[in-house]
Amino acid sequence: MRWNARDKWVVSKEIIHEPLIDDATFEQAQAILQRRGRGTGGQHVRQRTRNPYVFRGMIYCAVCDRRMQGQYNHGDAYYRCRFPQEYALANQVEHPSNVYLREDALTDPIDTWLASAFAPHHIESTITAMTEAQPSDHSPAAGTAAQTIITECDAKLERYRAALDAGADPAVVTGWIAQTQAERARAEASLRANTDTAPRRMSRAEITTLVNALGDITAVLRDADPADKAEVYRQLSLRLNYQPETQTVRAAVDLSTHRGANIWCPRGDSSPHT
Structure with a gap:
């Protein structure tokens, strides 16, 4: 938009x-x-939000499983889950009135964890996961269905021509041929569209070159603009579950719909531990 x-x-x-x-x-x-x-x-110029939240929409309260809301306090970003006492009693949930989580207590541990996937002893498995997570070059089901229709149409056309040679009514057979040729043309168009619109898969060598060009991933994430960093997290489908009782955050990302990664990230009030 x-x-x-x-x-x-x-x-x-x-x-x-x-x-x-x-x-x-x-x-x-x-x-x-x-x-x-x-x-x-x-021309409309998009303005950066004054107070960007790098984990906007990604942090959940583990007690009630609701998204925590962003809130700035004395210039620092926090995430808060407010749960009135009457709601807690009505839903039989032991929930503090307010749960707070400071944003800068998470950024360094999260970035360090994500960058660990590109450490020398993990890089090969990460590149393999990135390669396998790409969508296929085309939809096999759609391509197979279109090809089946084309084959069936070719067989029908052969039968119709044989019927003409045998003396069938030309007007009737010509109508059949026109209908079958139109059906075949639609199937061919579907097959071409499925092939033309499919994203090109990157080779393992191309992904390796791209990863190597990034250099120090930790430094890249640390120095990134907050809005750009938030987009990276969003693309990774990052989800953070905060457990206030133990002050721990469980982080998970999805490389694809079939692959995920998890880590437990303890949080200290002032200096988080990795």
Whole structure:
């Protein structure tokens, strides 16, 4: 979802409904928006959030299994789970009124854990997992179904031609042939679309080159912009379950729908342990 440049706008050449404002008023409004920092040519400039949360939507309270909400306190990011006492009694849950977790107590242990996957003794298994987690070049089921239809259509066309040679009514057989050829054309189009739209799989050598080019993964994650780091976590399907009683966070990521990794990450109030 992004704003289109003005030269990409689609404008109707015919006025179907009575305009709410005239063209001159619209142009004046656009000029005012541009002067207010909206950008040139009506282009919307995306603004970074003032207080980004790198684990937004990823931290869950282990007591009630609800997402913890971000909250800034004295310039530091926290995640809070508020559970009123009456709700706890009604749901028979022993839940503190408020559960707090400081963000910077997690970032270094999480980044160190993720980077450990690229340590020398883990790198080969990580590259193997990344290679296997890629989607297949095409959908075997869709390709097989389309090919089956094409084969069946070819067989029908052969029978129809044989029927013509045997003296069948040309008008009837020609209609059958036209219908079968149209069905075959649709199957061919489906087969081509399935092949053309499939993402290209990266080879193991290409993934290895990419990983080596990143260098020190720990440093890359540590120095990344918070919004970019949050996107990395989101792409990894990172999920963090915070257990307030033991002050521990269980972190899990999914490399694919069939593969996952887990670690227990103890949290200290001021200096977390890896």
